[in-house]
Amino acid sequence: MQTKNTTSFAILGALASRASSGYDLKKFLEQQIGHFWKISYGQVYPLLKVLAQANLASVKEQTQKGRPPRYLYKITPAGKSELRNWLHSPLDPESPNLDREVMLRLFFGRFSEANMRTRQVEQLKAWAQGRADQHAAAGKALKQQHESNPDLPFWLITASSGTAAAIALADWCDQTLTALKGLK
Amino acid sequence: MQTKNTTSFAILGALASRASSGYDLKKFLEQQIGHFWKISYGQVYPLLKVLAQANLASVKEQTQKGRPPRYLYKITPAGKSELRNWLHSPLDPESPNLDREVMLRLFFGRFSEANMRTRQVEQLKAWAQGRADQHAAAGKALKQQHESNPDLPFWLITASSGTAAAIALADWCDQTLTALKGLK
DNA sequence: AATCACATATATCATATTGATATATTCATC
DNA sequence: GATGAATATATCAATATGATATATGTGATT
Structure with a gap:
C-alpha cells in the first residue's frame, strides 16, 4: 500500500484522464483493463487516501442530497510528474509479469x-x-x-x-x- | 487453506505421480506449471499439513545424518479419490480463470x-x-x-x-x- | 402502489497469498 | 579453504482478495 505499488500507478493514470471517485475508478479500470489487471475496493479506497496524503491527488467532497458523500479525486501536478516518471522508468526483464506491466503502461500511453x-x-x-x-x-x-x-x-x-x-x-x-x- | 483450495489439488495431483517433500513439490510445480499456476512455500507447507490431517496424504519422516528431517508425503486412496472427484467436477463458466483451471486439470490428465x-x-x-x-x-x-x-x-x-x-x-x-x- | 433488481457510493474485514528471509548442512567448484 | 548453489523446512510482515454491510435512488415489473 505504498506509492510505488503498481496498482497505485494504474489509479494515478486513470485520474490523469478524468477526475473520479473510488467507485468510478474501480468500474472504469475493471472494464478497461480488468482482463490483465485486477482491482478491488480493498485496494482502491486505501490507495486513494495514500495518493492524496502524498499530494499526488487532491480530494473534494461532494455532498449530495440524501446520498452518502462522493469524494472526487483529481491528479495534481506532482501526481502527473510521478506518473510520467513511472511510465519512463526502465523495465525489469526479470519480472514474471512484464507483459502486464507493459500493457498497463501502454494503456496510459498518452502520457509517455x-x-x-x-x-x-x-x-x-x-x-x-x-x-x-x-x-x-x-x-x-x-x-x-x-x-x-x-x-x-x-x-x-x-x-x-x-x-x-x-x-x-x-x-x-x-x-x-x-x-x-x-x-x- | 482449506481442502477445496485449488492449489491443494495441484499438490494432490503432483503427489499422485510421485511421493515428495514440500521442497520437491514446490520445485516441480514451479518448473512445470509455474507459467500459469503460482506456488510458494507459504502455501505448500501448510497445505501439506492440511492434506495429511484430512487423510488425503500420509507423511513419513526421513531422518538424515546432520540435515534437517525430510517429510515425505504420499497420496492415500482417499486422496486419489478426492483428486478424481475434482478432475471430473463440472467447470464454472463464470470463473475468470477458466483457462488456468482447465490447464491444471489437463496437467493431471492421466487421472481423468x-x-x-x-x-x-x-x-x-x-x-x-x-x-x-x-x-x-x-x-x-x-x-x-x-x-x-x-x-x-x-x-x-x-x-x-x-x-x-x-x-x-x-x-x-x-x-x-x-x-x-x-x-x- | 408495491416490489424487485440494479446502480451508486464508501468502507471494512476475515482469509489467503506473496515474497522474502532465517536456519543449517552438504556438495561442487574455483 | 572459500564461495556459492542446492537441499530442506518454516515463518512472517505486507498485500490482495472477495465478500459483505450500509444506505439511497432509479427504472421496470407486477
Whole structure:
C-alpha cells in the first residue's frame, strides 16, 4: 500500500484522464483493463487516501442530497510528474509479469514519449520470444527425461500452452509496434 | 487453506505421480506449471499439513545424518479419490480463470477420463471464443463512445491484447483437442 | 402502489497469498 | 579453504482478495 505499488500507478493514470471517485475508478479500470489487471475496493479506497496524503491527488467532497458523500479525486501536478516518471522508468526483464506491466503502461500511453513506448514494446517482444524458446526447450527436455512416463503427453500439452501464449504475445507486440508507428 | 483450495489439488495431483517433500513439490510445480499456476512455500507447507490431517496424504519422516528431517508425503486412496472427484467436477463458466483451471486439470490428465478431458477443453474453447467476441465488441464500443478522446488509440491497443489472447487460447484448444484424440 | 433488481457510493474485514528471509548442512567448484 | 548453489523446512510482515454491510435512488415489473 505504498506509492510505488503498481496498482497505485494504474489509479494515478486513470485520474490523469478524468477526475473520479473510488467507485468510478474501480468500474472504469475493471472494464478497461480488468482482463490483465485486477482491482478491488480493498485496494482502491486505501490507495486513494495514500495518493492524496502524498499530494499526488487532491480530494473534494461532494455532498449530495440524501446520498452518502462522493469524494472526487483529481491528479495534481506532482501526481502527473510521478506518473510520467513511472511510465519512463526502465523495465525489469526479470519480472514474471512484464507483459502486464507493459500493457498497463501502454494503456496510459498518452502520457509517455512515443519512442519510449516503442522501445518498451520491443523489449517485451524480445522477452516473449525468449519465453517461447524456453518453453520449447522445456518440452524437448520433458520428452527425453520422461520418455516412458504416462504423464508425459499431458505435461507436453501444458508446456505447449506456454509456448503458444508466448508466441501470441510476440505477435501482438508486432501488431502493436505497427499501430504505434501510425500515431507518431 | 482449506481442502477445496485449488492449489491443494495441484499438490494432490503432483503427489499422485510421485511421493515428495514440500521442497520437491514446490520445485516441480514451479518448473512445470509455474507459467500459469503460482506456488510458494507459504502455501505448500501448510497445505501439506492440511492434506495429511484430512487423510488425503500420509507423511513419513526421513531422518538424515546432520540435515534437517525430510517429510515425505504420499497420496492415500482417499486422496486419489478426492483428486478424481475434482478432475471430473463440472467447470464454472463464470470463473475468470477458466483457462488456468482447465490447464491444471489437463496437467493431471492421466487421472481423468478421456471423454471428460475432451469435454472440458471444448468448454474452454467456447469460453475463449466468447471472450474474443466480448473484447472485439468492447473495442467497437470504445471507438464510438470515445471518438475524439486522445486516449482512444492506447485503449484500443490494450483491448486488442484481450482479443489476441482469447483467440490464441481458442487455437490452443483446437491443437489440444487434436492431441487428445491421439491418446484415446 | 408495491416490489424487485440494479446502480451508486464508501468502507471494512476475515482469509489467503506473496515474497522474502532465517536456519543449517552438504556438495561442487574455483 | 572459500564461495556459492542446492537441499530442506518454516515463518512472517505486507498485500490482495472477495465478500459483505450500509444506505439511497432509479427504472421496470407486477
